[in-house]
Amino acid sequence: MKLLSVNGICKSFGGLAAVSDMSFEVEEGQIVSIIGPNGAGKTTVFNLLTGFYTCDAGSVMFAGEEISNLSPSVYVEKKLTRTFQNLKLFPTMTVLENVMIGYQSCIHYGRMDAIFNTPKKRRAELEARDRAMEILKSIDMDCYAGERCMNLPYGVQKQLEIARAMVSGPRLLLLDEPAAGLNPQETRQLAGFIRELPDKGYSVLLIEHDMSLVMTISDYIYVMDYGKKIAEGVPGVVQKNERVIEAYIGKGGVKHAARG
Ligand SMILES: Nc1ncnc2c1ncn2[C@@H]1O[C@H](COP(=O)(O)OP(=O)(O)OP(=O)(O)O)[C@@H](O)[C@H]1O
Secondary structure, eight states, X not given: OEEEEEEEEEEEETTEEEEEEEEEEEETTOEXXXXXXXXXXXXXXXXXXXXXXXXXXXXEEETTEEOTTOOHHHHHHTTEEXXXXXXXXXXXXXXXXXXXXXXGGGOOOOHHHHHTTOHHHHHHHHHHHHHHHHHHHHTTOGGGTTSBGGGSOHHHHHHXXXXXXXXXXXXXXXXXXXTTTOOHHHHHHHHHHHHTTGGGTOEEEEEOSOHHHHHHHOSEEEEEETTEEEEEEXXXXXXXXXXXXXXXXXXXXXXXXXXX
């Protein structure tokens, strides 16, 4: 079943077309990657899909519903959540507390409930705690629940950031360069972690420069350059595509597929 269907989205900044007529799909249970050299438009696509930018044109359908240009907080309710290129964890808080933060948008109590610590507020906190613990158990990270986030190895912190996106129960996880800053061993571990997400009920849309990760875990890949889609296909096909090779080699460096 088609979960996400993006049709001809466009975004310009002044005279620069950051994303031009970009279309792609994610099927339920798939891991789909968007790759391309630095400045190709990948992050802008994520920002368009999650309401951080508004589309100049085009449409986004998610689970059969038009979801273009909503405010960022609404996307969590629609069951679509994202991570960011740089870790946005709270280093001095525990792992459990960091994951609970991802559930905040799912619980509702007023300012007075917070001031007077009412039963409603305490129930909401318990619910967040239970849900966060459930997620940590589902990914075998409950052993870290009481640890301060800053004491965790960097690779585990990356998994924690994904766990925090999982806690609101999304159907689609948008992962923005999860392997950035990881060494090869940590990247392999992360690959195994992401590969298991569809079995746990999460489809994945991934932006990533690390080709070893992308080629190992993706079911399907879209390639962008200068804001446009230049190729698509399964990893074996994309790897051999001449336009893709030219986009990378022509603009500097194949290893991490980045310009400059
Ligand atoms: N808010 C903005 N204002 C002006 N230009 C922007 C803005 N956001 C992105 N751009 C430009 O749009 C183009 C695409 O940027 P984007 O960050 O989407 O690329 P990317 O493929 O994610 O790159 P990277 O891999 O380096 O993260 C770039 O030329 C960038 O400078």
